[in-house]
Amino acid sequence: MTNNGRKPFLELRGISKRFGHVQALQDVDFDIAEAEVVALVGDNGAGKSTLIKVISGAYQPDAGEILIDGRPVNFQNPKDALQAGIATVYQNLALVDQRDVVSNIFLGREMTRGLVLDQKGMAEATGRVLNELRSDIPSVHVEVGLLSGGQRQAVAIARAINQREGMRLIIMDEPVAALGIEETRKVLRLIERLKEQGFAVIVISHNLEHVFSVADRIVVLRRGRMVGVREKSATTAAEIVHLIVGAEHI
Amino acid sequence: MNQDAKKLVDSKAVDALLDTLEEGAADKTIIRAGGRALWMARLRGTSTVIAALLIFVGLSLATPLFLKLDNLLLVARQISILQIIAVGMTFLFISREIDLSVGSIYGFLAIVLATLIAKQHINPWVSLAMVVVLGGIIGLVNGVITTRFGIPSFIVTLGGLSILRGGALLLSGGWPIALKLGEDSTFPKLTDGRLFGTVPAQIFWMLGITIVASFVLSKTKFGAHVYATGGNEEAAILTGIATKRVKTISFMLTGALCGIAAGLLLGQVGSGFPLTGQGFELDVIAAVVIGGTPLWGGAGSILGTLLGAAIIGMITNGLVLLGASAYFEPVAKGSIIVLAVLADTLIRRRAR
Numbered sequence: 001m002t003n004n005g006r007k008p009f010l011e012l013r014g015i016s017k018r019f020g021h022v023q024a025l026q027d028v029d030f031d032i033a034e035a036e037v038v039a040l041v042g043d044n045g046a047g048k049s050t051l052i053k054v055i056s057g058a059y060q061p062d063a064g065e066i067l068i069d070g071r072p073v074n075f076q077n078p079k080d081a082l083q084a085g086i087a088t089v090y091q092n093l094a095l096v097d098q099r100d101v102v103s104n105i106f107l108g109r110e111m112t113r114g115l116v117l118d119q120k121g122m123a124e125a126t127g128r129v130l131n132e133l134r135s136d137i138p139s140v141h142v143e144v145g146l147l148s149g150g151q152r153q154a155v156a157i158a159r160a161i162n163q164r165e166g167m168r169l170i171i172m173d174e175p176v177a178a179l180g181i182e183e184t185r186k187v188l189r190l191i192e193r194l195k196e197q198g199f200a201v202i203v204i205s206h207n208l209e210h211v212f213s214v215a216d217r218i219v220v221l222r223r224g225r226m227v228g229v230r231e232k233s234a235t236t237a238a239e240i241v242h243l244i245v246g247a248e249h250i
Numbered sequence: 251m252n253q254d255a256k257k258l259v260d261s262k263a264v265d266a267l268l269d270t271l272e273e274g275a276a277d278k279t280i281i282r283a284g285g286r287a288l289w290m291a292r293l294r295g296t297s298t299v300i301a302a303l304l305i306f307v308g309l310s311l312a313t314p315l316f317l318k319l320d321n322l323l324l325v326a327r328q329i330s331i332l333q334i335i336a337v338g339m340t341f342l343f344i345s346r347e348i349d350l351s352v353g354s355i356y357g358f359l360a361i362v363l364a365t366l367i368a369k370q371h372i373n374p375w376v377s378l379a380m381v382v383v384l385g386g387i388i389g390l391v392n393g394v395i396t397t398r399f400g401i402p403s404f405i406v407t408l409g410g411l412s413i414l415r416g417g418a419l420l421l422s423g424g425w426p427i428a429l430k431l432g433e434d435s436t437f438p439k440l441t442d443g444r445l446f447g448t449v450p451a452q453i454f455w456m457l458g459i460t461i462v463a464s465f466v467l468s469k470t471k472f473g474a475h476v477y478a479t480g481g482n483e484e485a486a487i488l489t490g491i492a493t494k495r496v497k498t499i500s501f502m503l504t505g506a507l508c509g510i511a512a513g514l515l516l517g518q519v520g521s522g523f524p525l526t527g528q529g530f531e532l533d534v535i536a537a538v539v540i541g542g543t544p545l546w547g548g549a550g551s552i553l554g555t556l557l558g559a560a561i562i563g564m565i566t567n568g569l570v571l572l573g574a575s576a577y578f579e580p581v582a583k584g585s586i587i588v589l590a591v592l593a594d595t596l597i598r599r600r601a602r
């Protein structure tokens with residue numbers, strides 16, 4: 001794989017994962033470099049979610065190896081992946097609607113001064129992150145339940161990249177599935193900004209238009225196998241569709 | 251400037267322009283879409299304050315007896331025990347749990363406390379500390395059964411309601427237990443005496459507990475975790491919050507506060523009665539709900555609960571002052587609970 005000549009941050013080699021008699025992943029190779037956006041496409045049940053769960057430490061592969069900066073790693077749980085700089089934005093975003101933006105971004109790792117919450121420090125940090133993402137959230141003290149879909153996505157992404165120092169890869173499972181046109185555009189821009197900041201981004205999407213607007217590379221899974229990797233500049237939507245559904249359907 | 255670089259600059263400029271346009275437009279939509287919801291959410295908080303003020307002013311106008319300092323202090327004293335237990339219930343509601351056994355815990359601990367003081371002749375303060383710990387242990391049992399076995403807390407604590415009432419009856423044989431404390435005992439002085447000449451001691455206990463609890467809930471990490479646990483437990487777990495522990499601590503706090511309430515009651519009336527606290531859970535839930543803490547967790551405040559308790563206290567007091575039939579009291583209380591929950595539900599629906 002080319003990666004435009006850059007050294008990959010993350011590599012998977014020969015990953016397989018089986019659930020009962022379903023072979024969810026079969027001998028999958030995958031890699032991604034920093035400041036690169038890779039789209040993961042494939043039909044329902046192709047193994048996309050399973051693959052990113054392996055990367056985020058939620059599932060352990062039956063076979064194959066994971067390398068970070070060329071060194072093999074062994075993720076027993078999401079914490080291990082987090083430690084290695086891999087953050088996941090969950091599909092349901094996992095936000096607390098009744099709480100404000102600051103509380104959500106610092107959920108579970110609130111800053112304190114002695115016994116007392118450092119409200120000011122957290123609000124400032126939140127403002128900084130949202131600025132970097134050029135998010136349009138009007139105030140860091142708005143309840144998250146009152147925000148639009150794209151704004152909520154921004155909060156979830158901001159939390160993901162800030163949960164600890166040294167985040168390098170952001171994984172998003174269908175981030176725009178439930179959004180309208182305008183909100184989708186904003187989230188695609190967020191992804192571009194993450195790339196500008198040097199993050200590696202893996203995006204799952206069923207919408208090829210989105211995929212082509214945001215991805216550098218497109219990885220196609222079919223029935224658990226990786227059936228194609230294409231640089232965006234060197235492929236067409238027709239070819240990707242062809243790879244997704246398989247030759248026998250054409 | 252070569253062609254590519256020029257394109258880059260241009261696209262950046264267009265991008266920035268688009269951004270500002272977008273941001274402006276988005277600002278307006280959120281202010282419009284969120285505006286009503288925000289306004290309604292604030293309205294709920296304000297409505298408790300307004301209701302309390304209306305009742306206060308209404309009673310002041312209806313009877314000259316109401317505004318007398320002695321009467322106001324009486325109301326405050328009467329709601330002290332209610333508020334103290336309701337503080338614990340507020341933690342539980344925000345973390346999306348409930349304890350229906352608070353009336354029974356309170357009654358059971360009152361009998362245990364009276365037994366320790368009158369029959370075991372243990373120093374009343376030491377005895378009080380023991381029942382506070384015992385209350386915490388009862389809460390621990392409630393919390394562990396609820397969180398580890400996934401049984402809804404209203405079932406677990408409905409069982410507790412019955413078991414502990416039975417415990418109080420068995421322990422006392424159905425008879426009151428008089429404390430028979432000496433003249434010089436500090437216990438009644440500090441639980442029922444008048445501090446600074448006029449203010450009943452219970453009010454200090456109530457305010458002290460209210461202030462500390464309010465601080466914990468709004469200013470500490472634990473408080474933030476209580477809100478997160480009730481607001482979206484799954485999200486809280488994903489970010490590493492020990493939601494089971496948060497809930498269990500809230501149950502323990504509630505139990506311990508029932509112990510303090512039992513102490514205040516005994517200091518005031520001098521005897522433990524086996525039926526103390528029967529039906530009291532309804533008043534406690536009423537104070538919390540009227541105070542704006544919704545049944546579905548994730549929101550609410552201790553000061554709201556104080557207002558809720560004050561509203562209940564003023565209604566009870568007002569009905570007495572106005573010479574109304576005592577049978578009106580449950581009707582009035584029940585109506586306000588339904589109104590409060592109705593308001594919460596409507597706001598929640600409009601805010602979606």
Ligand SMILES: Nc1ncnc2c1ncn2[C@@H]1O[C@H](COP(=O)(O)OP(=O)(O)OP(=O)(O)O)[C@@H](O)[C@H]1O
Nearest residue numbers: 019022023024042043044045046047048049050051
């Ligand atoms: N935890 C599990 N237990 C059993 N089978 C599973 C599990 N997770 C996934 N599978 C199966 O593995 C296969 C791949 O599923 P996966 O969720 O990875 O697909 P996907 O590409 O994400 O599909 P979709 O586009 O529908 O989200 C499917 O056949 C699915 O039923």
Ligand SMILES: [Mg+2]
Nearest residue numbers: 048049050173
């Ligand atoms: Mg999936």
